[in-house]
Amino acid sequence: MRALVQRVSQASVTVDGTVAGEIGAGLLVLVCAMRGDTEAQSEWLARKVVNLRIFSDDEGRMNRSLVDIGGSALVVSQFTLAAETKGNRPGFSSAAPPDEGERLYEHFSGQVRGHGVTVANGIFGADMKVALVNDGPVTIWLDTEGK
Known part of the structure; x- marks a missing residue:
């Protein structure tokens, strides 16, 4: 699986003019399942x-996690993270097939919730409009390939 993680002060996802999910401080997680991925990944x-x-600690160093700050996650499916750009x-x-x-x-979102994090979601497969205020900016790329 792949994820693009952005530290945000706020983020939302809208589908057909209706807000499907929104958070305050936390992480916007754009996530893509790759062909052959498993629940373990x-x-x-x-x-x-x-x-x-x-997230910053009291000394301003990136030393705290989403769990540490009690932040939320907005999890949005993003199959384009699988782009092959030759x-x-x-x-x-x-x-992965749809x-x-x-x-x-859904499994990923449930696992994040299982760590005590409040999760908001987009709508899988929908045409979504994502708005965010990237805090930092801090953007991290994660990939389970080879894990």
């Missing part, structure tokens, strides 16, 4: 996301 990624020490038109054949991608996306 989803669980590893969830642990990594909630324990990433990318040419000018990206291909997405390495993304049914498998949705299952692993």
